[in-house]
Amino acid sequence: MISRRNILKKTLIYSLASSLVNLKAESLKGNNIHGLIKKKIPGNEETIPAVGMGTWLTFDVGYDKEELNKRVQILEIFFKKGGTFIDSSPMYGRAERVVGMCLEALKDKKYSLFSASKIWTPNGWHGKKQFENSLNLWNLSSFSLMQVHNLVNCEGHLEYLYDLKKRNIIKYIGVTTSHGWRHEKLKSVMETNDIDFVQLTYNIFDTEAEKELLPLAFEKNIAVIANRPFQGGNLYKNVQNKKLPSKLKQYGIKTWADFFLKFIISHPAVTCTIPATSQVNHMYENMQALEGFLLTEKERSKSREIFEDI
Secondary structure, X not given: OOOHHHHHHHHHHHHHHHHXXXXXXXXXXXXXXXXXXXXXXXXXXXXXXXXXXXXXXXXXXXXXXXXXXXXXXXXXXXXXXXXXXXXXXXXXXXXXXXXXXXXXXXXXXXXXXXXXXXEOOOOHHHHHHHHHHHHHHHOOOOEEEEEEHHHOOHHHHHHHHHHHHHOOOEEEEEXXXXXXXXXXXXXXXXXXXXXXXXXXXXXXXXXXXXXXXXXHHHHOOOEEEEEOOOHHXXXXXXXXXXXXXXXXXXXXXXXXXXXXXXXXXXXXXXXXXXXXXXXXXHHHHHHHHHOOOOOOHHHHHHHHHHHXXX
C-alpha cells in the first residue's frame, strides 16, 4: 500500500530535483576538482578527499521544502567542489532520510559517494534492523563504511559488521567516539580488533587524541576521521571579528575555516575531517581546505602558537 508519507516524499524529491535547474550559476562556479588534497586509506590503495561532510543537527530537518532544497544545494556544492565522504547515523534524527532524499534529487548528476553511517543500539538484533533501515533511507545497496556509534555494544556489533564485510555489503568497518569520551575503551578496541576506521574528536583546541590514539592509529594502519573540527562552533567564537593573521596567509590559508580544517588534515594520522553545516556559503569555505597544500609540522606548531595568542 502506498502511504501518504511516501507520496509526500516522492513529491518533494521531484520538486527538489526540478529546483536544481534554477540554481544560480554563482552557486556552481569553480568546478575544478583537480589537485585536491586527498589521503590514502591505510592498508588500501583507495584515496578520499581529506574534507568530508557530517550531518549531525544540520540535516535533521523535516519535510519543509525550503529547508530540504537548501540541503540539496549544500550537497550539490559539496560534490561539485570534490567532496565524497558523507557521515551520518540513526542517532541523528531525520538526517539519514534527508541525505537519501538529497542523493535521490541529485541522482542525474555525476558524483562519487563514500557513504558512512553507524549502528547505535545496545541490542544486536536491533543493530541489524538499523543497518537495513539505513540502506533504505540512503537508497543504497551497500555502504562504504559502517561504524559502531560511540562504542555501544561494540564487540557484538563488530561480529555482525565482519560478516557484512565478508559478504561485500560494506567495504570498511569502523568505531566512533566524540567529545574526548571513552578514550581508554577506544584504545583497547583499536589494539584488539581488526578495524579499518576510527572516528574521534580532534581539532586545534581538543588535542587529547595526539597523545596515544593518533600514534596508535598510525602504527596499526587505521584510518582516522576527525569529528567536531570547529568544536561545535566554539572555535569561531575565539576569532569573531578578528582578521586572519598575515602569517597564516603566508601558509596559503584563506579563511578561518580553511585554517581550522587544514590544521586537522595536516596531521599525518588523520585521513579526513567531517565538518557539518546548514549554510551554503559555509560549505564553500569548508571545501576551500581541499585546495593548496598541507601544513608542515613546523607550520602546524606555529599555527598553534598563533591561535593560543588570539
